[in-house]
Amino acid sequence: MRSVIADYIRAIQPYDELERQQIAATLDWIASGAPLFRIAKPDLPPQHLVSYFALVDDAAGKVLLVDHRKSGLWLPSGGHVEPDEDPVATVEREALEELGIPAIFRFAAPLFLTVTQTVGSHAVHTDVSLWYVLRGSATQPLDFDAGEFYGVQWFAFDAVPFERADPHMRRFIAKLKRALETDS
Numbered sequence: 001m002r003s004v005i006a007d008y009i010r011a012i013q014p015y016d017e018l019e020r021q022q023i024a025a026t027l028d029w030i031a032s033g034a035p036l037f038r039i040a041k042p043d044l045p046p047q048h049l050v051s052y053f054a055l056v057d058d059a060a061g062k063v064l065l066v067d068h069r070k071s072g073l074w075l076p077s078g079g080h081v082e083p084d085e086d087p088v089a090t091v092e093r094e095a096l097e098e099l100g101i102p103a104i105f106r107f108a109a110p111l112f113l114t115v116t117q118t119v120g121s122h123a124v125h126t127d128v129s130l131w132y133v134l135r136g137s138a139t140q141p142l143d144f145d146a147g148e149f150y151g152v153q154w155f156a157f158d159a160v161p162f163e164r165a166d167p168h169m170r171r172f173i174a175k176l177k178r179a180l181e182t183d184s
Contacts, residue, residue: 001036001084001085001086002030002036004086005030005036005049005087006027006030006031008087008109008110008130009023009026009027009030009110009113009130010023010027011109011110012109012110012111012112012113015112015171015174015175015178016171018171019112019113019114019171022113022114022115023113025115026113026115026128029047029128034047035048036048036049036081036128037049037080037081037082037083037084037085038080038081039083042123042125043123043124043125046125046126047125047126047127047128048080048081048125048126048127048128049080049081049087049127049128049129049130050078050079050080050081050127050128050129050130051078051079051081051087051088051090051091051094051110051129051130051132052075052076052077052078052129052130052131052132053076053077053078053091053094053095053103053131053132053133053134054076054077054131054132054133054134054172054176055076055077055099055101055134055135055136056106056133056134056135056136056176056180057136057137057138057154058106058135058180060137060138060154060156061156061157062138062154062155062156062157063076063154063155063157063160063173063176064076064077064099064136064138064142064152064153064154064155065152065153065155065160065165066098066144066148066149066151066152067149067150067151067152067153068148068149068150069147069148069149069150070148071118072164073164073165073166074153074155074160074161074164074165074166074169075165075166076131076166076172077094077095077098077099078090078091078094078098078129079093079094079097079098087110087130087132088105088132091103091105091132091134095134097145098144098145098148098149099142099143099144099145099152100142100143100144101136101140101142103134104134104135104136105132105133105134105135106133106134106135107132107133107179107183110130110131110132111131111132111133111172111175111176111179112130112131112168112171112172112175112176113128113129113130113131114127114128114129114131114166114168114172115127115128115129116129116166116167116168131172133176133179138154157173157176157177160173
């Protein structure tokens with residue numbers, strides 16, 4: 001699984017110098033033999049893989065974000081990659097668990113990679129996050145996990161609450177818009 005994950009990461013075209021550096025650091029981390037998967041909540045090991053997925057309505061120019069209880073931030077849905085789980089399978093599992101929907105991938109590979117120290121009421125650790133994009137519709141019914149989220153909301157790309165979102169959200173939205181324009 002380590003080589004599969006490294007291949008996913010190598011396929012990501014960096015948006016900017018920060019993403020280029022984070023991709024290189026992540027590939028070094030994978031090659032080091034360090035544990036990649038969280039084995040005990042909340043932070044063992046203190047750096048581990050996460051699969052985010054942004055549900056996107058191309059036609060409406062909107063993205064679905066969740067108001068995450070623990071972090072206090074608007075985030076894409078997603079979760080920790082289980083030991084030896086393919087990050088794609090994480091997205092499929094989490095889409096059903098968190099939103100009650102099947103995962104329909106807009107792009108086959110992750111679009112974005114970030115390395116972020118977490119915030120909020122839980123133990124601080126570092127998430128290495130693969131950001132996937134799923135097809136969605138701002139009118140589709142969702143059965144979201146009220147235990148994990150205060151709510152969910154569709155935001156126009158230019159109306160995302162960046163001040164209370166993942167610190168890389170502005171860069172993700174810019175990269176997403178560029179990818180959607182070139183893939184039309």
